[in-house]
Amino acid sequence: MTGTRGYHHGDLPRALLAAAEEAIRESGPAALSLRDLARRAGVSHAAPAHHFGDRAGLFTALAVQGFDLLAEALESTGGELLDLGVAYVDFAVRHRAHFEVMFHPDLYRSDAAEVRAARDRAGAALHAGVTALPAASTDVGDGRGGVHGPLGDALAAWSIVHGFATLWLADALPPGVGDDPREVARTVIGRLFAPAADPG
Amino acid sequence: MTGTRGYHHGDLPRALLAAAEEAIRESGPAALSLRDLARRAGVSHAAPAHHFGDRAGLFTALAVQGFDLLAEALESTGGELLDLGVAYVDFAVRHRAHFEVMFHPDLYRSDAAEVRAARDRAGAALHAGVTALPAASTDVGDGRGGVHGPLGDALAAWSIVHGFATLWLADALPPGVGDDPREVARTVIGRLFAPAADPG
DNA sequence: TGGCGCATCTTGTCAATGGCAAGATAGGAT
DNA sequence: ATCCTATCTTGCCATTGACAAGATGCGCCA
Numbered sequence: 001m002t003g004t005r006g007y008h009h010g011d012l013p014r015a016l017l018a019a020a021e022e023a024i025r026e027s028g029p030a031a032l033s034l035r036d037l038a039r040r041a042g043v044s045h046a047a048p049a050h051h052f053g054d055r056a057g058l059f060t061a062l063a064v065q066g067f068d069l070l071a072e073a074l075e076s077t078g079g080e081l082l083d084l085g086v087a088y089v090d091f092a093v094r095h096r097a098h099f100e101v102m103f104h105p106d107l108y109r110s111d112a113a114e115v116r117a118a119r120d121r122a123g124a125a126l127h128a129g130v131t132a133l134p135a136a137s138t139d140v141g142d143g144r145g146g147v148h149g150p151l152g153d154a155l156a157a158w159s160i161v162h163g164f165a166t167l168w169l170a171d172a173l174p175p176g177v178g179d180d181p182r183e184v185a186r187t188v189i190g191r192l193f194a195p196a197a198d199p200g
Numbered sequence: 201m202t203g204t205r206g207y208h209h210g211d212l213p214r215a216l217l218a219a220a221e222e223a224i225r226e227s228g229p230a231a232l233s234l235r236d237l238a239r240r241a242g243v244s245h246a247a248p249a250h251h252f253g254d255r256a257g258l259f260t261a262l263a264v265q266g267f268d269l270l271a272e273a274l275e276s277t278g279g280e281l282l283d284l285g286v287a288y289v290d291f292a293v294r295h296r297a298h299f300e301v302m303f304h305p306d307l308y309r310s311d312a313a314e315v316r317a318a319r320d321r322a323g324a325a326l327h328a329g330v331t332a333l334p335a336a337s338t339d340v341g342d343g344r345g346g347v348h349g350p351l352g353d354a355l356a357a358w359s360i361v362h363g364f365a366t367l368w369l370a371d372a373l374p375p376g377v378g379d380d381p382r383e384v385a386r387t388v389i390g391r392l393f394a395p396a397a398d399p400g
Numbered sequence: 401t402g403g404c405g406c407a408t409c410t411t412g413t414c415a416a417t418g419g420c421a422a423g424a425t426a427g428g429a430t
Numbered sequence: 431a432t433c434c435t436a437t438c439t440t441g442c443c444a445t446t447g448a449c450a451a452g453a454t455g456c457g458c459c460a
Contacts, residue, residue, distance in 0.1 A: 028307075029230070030230040030304075030306070103366070103370045104228070104370065105372075106227065106228040106231075107230065110371075147376075147378065147383075147384050147387045147388070151376065151377070152387045152390075152391065153391060155364065155377065155387075155388050156360060156388045156391035156392070158363070159359075159360045159364035159367060160359045162366060163359035163361065163362035163363020163364065163365075163366065164359035164363065165363075166303070166362060167359060170303045171310075172303060174323075176351065177351070178347065183347075184347050187348060188352060188355050189356075190352075191353060191357075191393060192392065193391060193394065
Protein backbone atom coordinates (compact mmCIF):
# COMPACT_ATOMS: atom_id res chain seq x y z
CA MET A 1 0.00 0.00 0.00
CA THR A 2 1.12 3.53 -0.65
CA GLY A 3 -1.45 4.11 2.07
CA THR A 4 -1.48 6.88 4.63
CA ARG A 5 2.15 6.73 5.63
CA GLY A 6 3.99 9.89 4.72
CA TYR A 7 6.79 12.23 5.55
CA HIS A 8 6.41 15.95 5.82
CA HIS A 9 3.05 16.25 4.20
CA GLY A 10 1.46 12.87 4.71
CA ASP A 11 1.24 11.44 1.18
CA LEU A 12 1.65 14.41 -1.07
CA PRO A 13 1.36 12.47 -4.36
CA ARG A 14 -2.16 11.40 -3.51
CA ALA A 15 -3.11 14.92 -2.47
CA LEU A 16 -1.70 16.32 -5.70
CA LEU A 17 -3.57 13.82 -7.85
CA ALA A 18 -6.81 14.65 -6.04
CA ALA A 19 -6.15 18.37 -6.50
CA ALA A 20 -5.40 17.76 -10.17
CA GLU A 21 -8.69 15.94 -10.63
CA GLU A 22 -10.53 18.83 -9.06
CA ALA A 23 -8.66 21.46 -11.08
CA ILE A 24 -9.21 19.63 -14.36
CA ARG A 25 -12.89 19.26 -13.55
CA GLU A 26 -13.07 23.02 -13.12
CA SER A 27 -11.07 24.24 -16.10
CA GLY A 28 -9.94 21.33 -18.23
CA PRO A 29 -6.52 19.69 -18.53
CA ALA A 30 -5.00 22.47 -20.64
CA ALA A 31 -5.42 25.02 -17.86
CA LEU A 32 -3.86 22.82 -15.21
CA SER A 33 -0.99 24.49 -13.37
CA LEU A 34 1.51 22.65 -11.22
CA ARG A 35 1.87 25.72 -9.04
CA ASP A 36 -1.86 25.83 -8.50
CA LEU A 37 -1.81 22.21 -7.40
CA ALA A 38 0.99 23.02 -4.98
CA ARG A 39 -1.07 25.87 -3.53
CA ARG A 40 -4.12 23.64 -3.16
CA ALA A 41 -2.01 21.06 -1.31
CA GLY A 42 -0.32 23.69 0.84
CA VAL A 43 3.22 23.00 -0.33
CA SER A 44 5.81 24.98 -2.20
CA HIS A 45 5.70 25.42 -5.96
CA ALA A 46 8.50 22.94 -6.63
CA ALA A 47 7.16 20.08 -4.52
CA PRO A 48 5.13 18.45 -7.34
CA ALA A 49 8.21 18.17 -9.55
CA HIS A 50 9.88 15.90 -7.03
CA HIS A 51 7.15 13.26 -7.27
CA PHE A 52 6.08 13.54 -10.90
CA GLY A 53 9.07 15.10 -12.60
CA ASP A 54 7.14 17.45 -14.80
CA ARG A 55 3.65 18.19 -16.08
CA ALA A 56 3.71 15.18 -18.39
CA GLY A 57 4.65 13.00 -15.45
CA LEU A 58 1.64 14.12 -13.49
CA PHE A 59 -0.65 13.49 -16.47
CA THR A 60 0.95 10.07 -16.89
CA ALA A 61 0.06 9.18 -13.31
CA LEU A 62 -3.50 10.38 -13.89
CA ALA A 63 -3.77 8.31 -17.07
CA VAL A 64 -2.57 5.14 -15.34
CA GLN A 65 -4.98 5.72 -12.47
CA GLY A 66 -7.76 6.36 -14.99
CA PHE A 67 -7.19 3.21 -17.05
CA ASP A 68 -7.06 1.18 -13.84
CA LEU A 69 -10.32 2.68 -12.63
CA LEU A 70 -11.90 2.05 -16.02
CA ALA A 71 -10.74 -1.56 -16.02
CA GLU A 72 -12.23 -2.07 -12.57
CA ALA A 73 -15.52 -0.52 -13.62
CA LEU A 74 -15.75 -2.70 -16.72
CA GLU A 75 -14.69 -5.87 -14.93
CA SER A 76 -17.30 -5.36 -12.24
CA THR A 77 -20.09 -5.71 -14.79
CA GLY A 78 -21.51 -9.03 -15.85
CA GLY A 79 -19.69 -8.73 -19.15
CA GLU A 80 -22.81 -8.18 -21.20
CA LEU A 81 -22.36 -5.65 -23.99
CA LEU A 82 -25.06 -3.22 -22.90
CA ASP A 83 -23.83 -3.16 -19.30
CA LEU A 84 -20.25 -2.68 -20.43
CA GLY A 85 -21.26 0.26 -22.59
CA VAL A 86 -23.24 1.90 -19.83
CA ALA A 87 -20.34 1.38 -17.43
CA TYR A 88 -17.98 2.99 -19.94
CA VAL A 89 -20.18 6.08 -20.24
CA ASP A 90 -20.74 6.17 -16.50
CA PHE A 91 -17.00 6.10 -15.92
CA ALA A 92 -16.44 8.96 -18.36
CA VAL A 93 -19.03 11.13 -16.61
CA ARG A 94 -18.00 10.28 -13.05
CA HIS A 95 -14.25 10.53 -13.71
CA ARG A 96 -14.30 13.12 -16.45
CA ALA A 97 -10.91 14.51 -15.43
CA HIS A 98 -9.22 11.12 -15.82
CA PHE A 99 -11.14 10.39 -19.01
CA GLU A 100 -10.14 13.62 -20.69
CA VAL A 101 -6.49 13.01 -19.90
CA MET A 102 -6.52 9.34 -20.92
CA PHE A 103 -7.52 10.07 -24.49
CA HIS A 104 -5.16 12.98 -25.04
CA PRO A 105 -1.85 11.13 -25.38
CA ASP A 106 -0.03 14.33 -26.28
CA LEU A 107 -0.44 15.35 -22.63
CA TYR A 108 1.46 12.42 -21.15
CA ARG A 109 3.92 9.60 -21.88
CA SER A 110 1.53 7.14 -23.44
CA ASP A 111 4.27 4.65 -24.21
CA ALA A 112 5.24 4.18 -20.55
CA ALA A 113 5.05 0.58 -19.38
CA GLU A 114 2.55 1.32 -16.63
CA VAL A 115 0.29 3.08 -19.09
CA ARG A 116 0.43 0.21 -21.55
CA ALA A 117 -0.44 -2.32 -18.86
CA ALA A 118 -3.40 -0.41 -17.48
CA ARG A 119 -4.69 0.44 -20.94
CA ASP A 120 -4.42 -3.15 -22.13
CA ARG A 121 -6.30 -4.34 -19.07
CA ALA A 122 -9.18 -1.97 -19.81
CA GLY A 123 -9.07 -2.88 -23.48
CA ALA A 124 -9.33 -6.58 -22.70
CA ALA A 125 -12.36 -6.05 -20.50
CA LEU A 126 -14.06 -4.10 -23.24
CA HIS A 127 -13.18 -6.59 -25.94
CA ALA A 128 -14.53 -9.48 -23.91
CA GLY A 129 -18.02 -8.06 -24.08
CA VAL A 130 -17.99 -8.09 -27.86
CA THR A 131 -16.63 -11.59 -28.33
CA ALA A 132 -19.37 -12.76 -26.00
CA LEU A 133 -22.00 -11.44 -28.39
CA PRO A 134 -24.28 -14.34 -29.33
CA ALA A 135 -24.43 -13.30 -32.99
CA ALA A 136 -20.73 -12.57 -33.33
CA SER A 137 -19.13 -14.04 -36.39
CA THR A 138 -15.85 -15.92 -36.27
CA ASP A 139 -14.66 -14.30 -39.47
CA VAL A 140 -11.43 -12.42 -38.85
CA GLY A 141 -11.08 -10.45 -42.04
CA ASP A 142 -10.51 -10.71 -45.74
CA GLY A 143 -6.73 -10.45 -45.64
CA ARG A 144 -6.66 -7.05 -47.35
CA GLY A 145 -6.50 -5.02 -44.17
CA GLY A 146 -10.22 -4.56 -44.00
CA VAL A 147 -11.89 -4.71 -40.61
CA HIS A 148 -14.65 -7.26 -40.48
CA GLY A 149 -16.02 -9.83 -38.08
CA PRO A 150 -15.37 -9.47 -34.36
CA LEU A 151 -12.80 -6.70 -34.79
CA GLY A 152 -15.32 -4.61 -36.66
CA ASP A 153 -17.91 -5.32 -33.98
CA ALA A 154 -15.51 -4.31 -31.23
CA LEU A 155 -14.55 -1.11 -33.03
CA ALA A 156 -18.21 -0.24 -33.57
CA ALA A 157 -19.09 -0.86 -29.93
CA TRP A 158 -16.11 1.07 -28.60
CA SER A 159 -16.74 3.91 -31.04
CA ILE A 160 -20.38 4.37 -30.15
CA VAL A 161 -19.87 4.48 -26.39
CA HIS A 162 -16.71 6.56 -26.64
CA GLY A 163 -18.36 8.98 -29.03
CA PHE A 164 -21.43 9.37 -26.87
CA ALA A 165 -19.33 9.93 -23.76
CA THR A 166 -17.13 12.46 -25.55
CA LEU A 167 -20.06 14.40 -26.97
CA TRP A 168 -21.74 14.40 -23.57
CA LEU A 169 -18.64 15.74 -21.85
CA ALA A 170 -18.08 18.32 -24.58
CA ASP A 171 -21.61 19.60 -23.91
CA ALA A 172 -22.25 19.15 -27.61
CA LEU A 173 -25.60 17.38 -27.35
CA PRO A 174 -28.89 19.25 -27.72
CA PRO A 175 -30.84 19.89 -24.51
CA GLY A 176 -33.67 17.55 -25.55
CA VAL A 177 -31.75 14.44 -24.60
CA GLY A 178 -32.28 14.92 -20.88
CA ASP A 179 -29.84 14.80 -18.01
CA ASP A 180 -29.25 11.13 -17.31
CA PRO A 181 -26.31 9.91 -19.38
CA ARG A 182 -26.79 6.29 -18.34
CA GLU A 183 -30.34 6.16 -19.59
CA VAL A 184 -29.55 7.87 -22.87
CA ALA A 185 -26.51 5.64 -23.32
CA ARG A 186 -28.69 2.54 -22.98
CA THR A 187 -30.95 3.77 -25.77
CA VAL A 188 -28.08 4.73 -28.03
CA ILE A 189 -26.23 1.46 -27.55
CA GLY A 190 -29.46 -0.33 -28.41
CA ARG A 191 -29.08 0.94 -31.98
CA LEU A 192 -25.98 -1.18 -32.40
CA PHE A 193 -26.47 -4.51 -34.10
CA ALA A 194 -30.21 -3.73 -34.19
CA PRO A 195 -32.77 -2.31 -36.64
CA ALA A 196 -33.40 1.42 -36.50
CA ALA A 197 -35.79 3.42 -34.42
CA ASP A 198 -37.54 0.82 -32.35
CA PRO A 199 -39.40 3.08 -29.92
CA GLY A 200 -39.24 0.44 -27.17
CA MET B 201 -14.33 38.82 -49.42
CA THR B 202 -11.58 38.99 -46.88
CA GLY B 203 -9.55 37.90 -49.89
CA THR B 204 -5.96 38.87 -50.60
CA ARG B 205 -6.20 42.55 -49.84
CA GLY B 206 -4.11 43.52 -46.85
CA TYR B 207 -2.14 46.23 -45.17
CA HIS B 208 1.34 45.79 -43.84
CA HIS B 209 1.44 42.03 -43.90
CA GLY B 210 -1.04 41.09 -46.60
CA ASP B 211 -3.84 39.39 -44.66
CA LEU B 212 -2.32 38.50 -41.34
CA PRO B 213 -5.44 36.87 -39.88
CA ARG B 214 -5.44 34.23 -42.59
CA ALA B 215 -1.72 33.61 -42.14
CA LEU B 216 -2.17 33.25 -38.39
CA LEU B 217 -5.02 30.78 -38.77
CA ALA B 218 -2.94 28.72 -41.17
CA ALA B 219 0.01 28.82 -38.79
CA ALA B 220 -2.29 27.80 -35.94
CA GLU B 221 -3.56 24.82 -37.90
CA GLU B 222 0.00 23.72 -38.56
CA ALA B 223 1.10 24.25 -34.96
CA ILE B 224 -1.88 22.36 -33.55
CA ARG B 225 -1.24 19.52 -35.98
CA GLU B 226 2.30 19.30 -34.62
CA SER B 227 1.70 19.58 -30.87
CA GLY B 228 -2.01 19.79 -30.11
CA PRO B 229 -4.15 22.78 -29.15
CA ALA B 230 -2.89 22.93 -25.57
CA ALA B 231 0.65 23.69 -26.66
CA LEU B 232 -0.36 26.47 -29.03
CA SER B 233 1.46 29.73 -28.36
CA LEU B 234 0.39 33.07 -29.78
CA ARG B 235 3.99 34.17 -29.82
CA ASP B 236 4.97 31.13 -31.84
CA LEU B 237 2.26 31.95 -34.37
CA ALA B 238 3.59 35.48 -34.59
CA ARG B 239 7.08 34.14 -35.25
CA ARG B 240 5.80 31.78 -37.95
CA ALA B 241 4.02 34.68 -39.64
CA GLY B 242 7.02 36.96 -39.30
CA VAL B 243 5.32 39.60 -37.18
CA SER B 244 5.79 40.89 -33.67
CA HIS B 245 4.54 39.02 -30.62
CA ALA B 246 1.60 41.35 -30.05
CA ALA B 247 0.21 41.35 -33.59
CA PRO B 248 -2.15 38.36 -33.10
CA ALA B 249 -3.89 40.05 -30.21
CA HIS B 250 -5.01 42.88 -32.46
CA HIS B 251 -7.00 40.55 -34.71
CA PHE B 252 -8.22 37.90 -32.29
CA GLY B 253 -8.09 39.63 -28.94
CA ASP B 254 -6.69 36.70 -26.99
CA ARG B 255 -6.05 32.98 -27.21
CA ALA B 256 -9.74 32.17 -26.83
CA GLY B 257 -10.49 34.56 -29.69
CA LEU B 258 -8.15 32.71 -32.01
CA PHE B 259 -9.64 29.35 -31.04
CA THR B 260 -13.10 30.80 -31.62
CA ALA B 261 -12.14 31.76 -35.16
CA LEU B 262 -10.76 28.27 -35.72
CA ALA B 263 -13.95 26.69 -34.40
CA VAL B 264 -16.17 28.78 -36.67
CA GLN B 265 -13.99 27.95 -39.66
CA GLY B 266 -14.08 24.28 -38.68
CA PHE B 267 -17.86 24.03 -38.33
CA ASP B 268 -18.25 25.79 -41.67
CA LEU B 269 -15.84 23.37 -43.34
CA LEU B 270 -17.64 20.43 -41.74
CA ALA B 271 -21.02 21.72 -42.93
CA GLU B 272 -19.68 22.05 -46.46
CA ALA B 273 -18.23 18.56 -46.37
CA LEU B 274 -21.49 17.05 -45.14
CA GLU B 275 -23.67 19.04 -47.52
CA SER B 276 -21.58 17.97 -50.50
CA THR B 277 -22.56 14.34 -49.95
CA GLY B 278 -25.72 12.81 -51.31
CA GLY B 279 -27.23 12.86 -47.84
CA GLU B 280 -27.15 9.11 -47.41
CA LEU B 281 -26.23 8.02 -43.88
CA LEU B 282 -23.15 5.99 -44.77
CA ASP B 283 -21.70 8.74 -46.96
CA LEU B 284 -22.38 11.34 -44.28
CA GLY B 285 -20.58 9.24 -41.70
CA VAL B 286 -17.57 8.67 -43.91
CA ALA B 287 -17.46 12.40 -44.72
CA TYR B 288 -17.55 13.18 -40.98
CA VAL B 289 -14.59 10.89 -40.28
CA ASP B 290 -12.77 12.14 -43.35
CA PHE B 291 -13.19 15.72 -42.17
CA ALA B 292 -11.85 14.87 -38.72
CA VAL B 293 -8.74 13.26 -40.18
CA ARG B 294 -8.06 15.89 -42.84
CA HIS B 295 -8.76 18.85 -40.57
CA ARG B 296 -7.70 17.36 -37.27
CA ALA B 297 -6.59 20.73 -35.89
CA HIS B 298 -10.01 22.26 -36.44
CA PHE B 299 -11.76 19.13 -35.21
CA GLU B 300 -9.84 19.01 -31.96
CA VAL B 301 -10.63 22.63 -31.23
CA MET B 302 -14.32 22.38 -32.19
CA PHE B 303 -15.08 19.77 -29.55
CA HIS B 304 -13.17 21.40 -26.72
CA PRO B 305 -15.49 24.28 -25.88
CA ASP B 306 -13.37 25.24 -22.88
CA LEU B 307 -10.79 26.51 -25.35
CA TYR B 308 -13.02 29.09 -27.03
CA ARG B 309 -16.22 31.13 -26.72
CA SER B 310 -18.70 28.45 -27.73
CA ASP B 311 -21.69 30.69 -27.11
CA ALA B 312 -20.64 33.29 -29.69
CA ALA B 313 -23.26 33.92 -32.36
CA GLU B 314 -20.95 32.94 -35.22
CA VAL B 315 -20.13 29.66 -33.51
CA ARG B 316 -23.78 28.86 -32.92
CA ALA B 317 -24.66 29.53 -36.55
CA ALA B 318 -21.88 27.42 -38.02
CA ARG B 319 -22.45 24.61 -35.54
CA ASP B 320 -26.18 24.53 -36.20
CA ARG B 321 -25.55 24.38 -39.93
CA ALA B 322 -23.31 21.34 -39.53
CA GLY B 323 -25.78 19.78 -37.10
CA ALA B 324 -28.63 20.17 -39.54
CA ALA B 325 -26.68 18.50 -42.33
CA LEU B 326 -25.90 15.57 -40.07
CA HIS B 327 -29.44 15.24 -38.77
CA ALA B 328 -30.88 15.23 -42.29
CA GLY B 329 -29.11 11.95 -43.03
CA VAL B 330 -30.83 10.22 -40.14
CA THR B 331 -34.35 11.43 -40.81
CA ALA B 332 -33.89 10.19 -44.37
CA LEU B 333 -33.34 6.66 -43.08
CA PRO B 334 -35.92 4.38 -44.74
CA ALA B 335 -36.62 2.47 -41.54
CA ALA B 336 -36.73 5.54 -39.29
CA SER B 337 -39.66 5.60 -36.94
CA THR B 338 -41.83 8.67 -36.47
CA ASP B 339 -42.00 8.08 -32.74
CA VAL B 340 -40.62 11.08 -30.87
CA GLY B 341 -40.37 9.73 -27.36
CA ASP B 342 -42.35 8.57 -24.37
CA GLY B 343 -42.66 11.95 -22.68
CA ARG B 344 -40.42 10.95 -19.75
CA GLY B 345 -37.27 12.44 -21.12
CA GLY B 346 -36.14 9.23 -22.71
CA VAL B 347 -34.51 9.38 -26.10
CA HIS B 348 -36.24 7.17 -28.61
CA GLY B 349 -37.20 7.24 -32.25
CA PRO B 350 -35.35 9.54 -34.66
CA LEU B 351 -33.56 11.43 -31.91
CA GLY B 352 -32.08 8.19 -30.61
CA ASP B 353 -31.09 7.21 -34.14
CA ALA B 354 -29.41 10.56 -34.69
CA LEU B 355 -27.53 10.34 -31.40
CA ALA B 356 -26.39 6.82 -32.19
CA ALA B 357 -25.19 7.79 -35.67
CA TRP B 358 -23.41 10.90 -34.45
CA SER B 359 -21.87 9.00 -31.53
CA ILE B 360 -20.45 6.19 -33.62
CA VAL B 361 -18.79 8.40 -36.21
CA HIS B 362 -17.60 10.92 -33.64
CA GLY B 363 -16.26 8.17 -31.42
CA PHE B 364 -14.44 6.46 -34.24
CA ALA B 365 -12.92 9.75 -35.42
CA THR B 366 -11.85 10.66 -31.89
CA LEU B 367 -10.27 7.28 -31.20
CA TRP B 368 -8.50 7.38 -34.55
CA LEU B 369 -7.07 10.84 -33.86
CA ALA B 370 -6.09 9.87 -30.31
CA ASP B 371 -4.10 6.98 -31.79
CA ALA B 372 -6.01 4.72 -29.45
CA LEU B 373 -6.89 2.01 -31.97
CA PRO B 374 -4.85 -1.18 -32.27
CA PRO B 375 -2.54 -1.43 -35.29
CA GLY B 376 -4.57 -4.23 -36.83
CA VAL B 377 -7.22 -1.90 -38.16
CA GLY B 378 -5.06 -0.66 -41.02
CA ASP B 379 -4.30 2.84 -42.19
CA ASP B 380 -7.32 3.93 -44.20
CA PRO B 381 -9.81 5.63 -41.87
CA ARG B 382 -12.45 5.95 -44.58
CA GLU B 383 -12.53 2.22 -45.26
CA VAL B 384 -12.61 1.28 -41.58
CA ALA B 385 -15.28 3.90 -40.96
CA ARG B 386 -17.50 2.33 -43.62
CA THR B 387 -17.26 -1.03 -41.92
CA VAL B 388 -17.91 0.37 -38.47
CA ILE B 389 -20.89 2.44 -39.55
CA GLY B 390 -22.29 -0.68 -41.16
CA ARG B 391 -22.81 -2.12 -37.67
CA LEU B 392 -25.39 0.56 -36.97
CA PHE B 393 -28.99 -0.43 -37.46
CA ALA B 394 -27.73 -3.82 -38.67
CA PRO B 395 -27.13 -7.30 -37.26
CA ALA B 396 -23.68 -8.06 -35.90
CA ALA B 397 -20.60 -9.34 -37.63
CA ASP B 398 -21.70 -9.78 -41.21
CA PRO B 399 -18.32 -10.34 -42.84
CA GLY B 400 -19.54 -8.86 -46.16
C1' DT C 401 -1.78 66.24 -54.95
C1' DG C 402 -1.26 66.56 -50.17
C1' DG C 403 -2.56 66.06 -45.56
C1' DC C 404 -5.58 63.55 -42.19
C1' DG C 405 -7.70 59.50 -39.87
C1' DC C 406 -7.51 55.09 -38.44
C1' DA C 407 -6.55 50.31 -38.78
C1' DT C 408 -2.35 47.81 -38.46
C1' DC C 409 1.69 46.56 -36.31
C1' DT C 410 5.78 47.29 -32.88
C1' DT C 411 8.07 48.01 -28.60
C1' DG C 412 8.05 47.73 -23.75
C1' DT C 413 6.40 45.92 -19.55
C1' DC C 414 4.29 42.87 -15.85
C1' DA C 415 2.51 38.78 -13.54
C1' DA C 416 2.32 33.85 -13.88
C1' DT C 417 4.17 29.49 -15.23
C1' DG C 418 7.43 25.32 -15.99
C1' DG C 419 11.64 23.74 -15.07
C1' DC C 420 16.20 23.54 -12.94
C1' DA C 421 19.74 23.98 -9.17
C1' DA C 422 21.09 24.24 -4.57
C1' DG C 423 20.02 24.16 0.10
C1' DA C 424 17.20 22.99 4.38
C1' DT C 425 14.54 19.49 7.02
C1' DA C 426 13.09 15.37 9.12
C1' DG C 427 12.21 10.41 9.45
C1' DG C 428 14.46 5.91 9.63
C1' DA C 429 18.44 2.87 9.77
C1' DT C 430 22.78 1.49 11.80
C1' DA D 431 23.53 9.35 18.79
C1' DT D 432 24.80 9.98 14.11
C1' DC D 433 24.40 9.60 9.40
C1' DC D 434 21.68 8.87 5.21
C1' DT D 435 18.33 9.87 2.11
C1' DA D 436 13.88 11.04 0.56
C1' DT D 437 11.14 15.06 1.01
C1' DC D 438 10.33 19.70 0.59
C1' DT D 439 11.86 24.84 0.17
C1' DT D 440 14.01 28.84 -1.72
C1' DG D 441 15.87 31.15 -5.54
C1' DC D 442 16.44 31.76 -10.26
C1' DC D 443 15.71 31.98 -15.49
C1' DA D 444 13.34 31.67 -19.98
C1' DT D 445 8.81 31.71 -21.97
C1' DT D 446 4.15 33.08 -22.29
C1' DG D 447 -0.40 35.85 -22.29
C1' DA D 448 -2.05 40.16 -21.71
C1' DC D 449 -2.00 45.09 -21.58
C1' DA D 450 -0.41 49.99 -22.63
C1' DA D 451 1.62 53.27 -25.48
C1' DG D 452 3.82 54.54 -29.55
C1' DA D 453 5.19 54.07 -34.60
C1' DT D 454 3.80 53.07 -39.43
C1' DG D 455 1.45 53.29 -43.65
C1' DC D 456 -2.84 52.67 -46.43
C1' DG D 457 -6.92 54.92 -48.11
C1' DC D 458 -10.06 58.67 -48.16
C1' DC D 459 -11.35 63.32 -49.20
C1' DA D 460 -10.60 67.96 -50.01
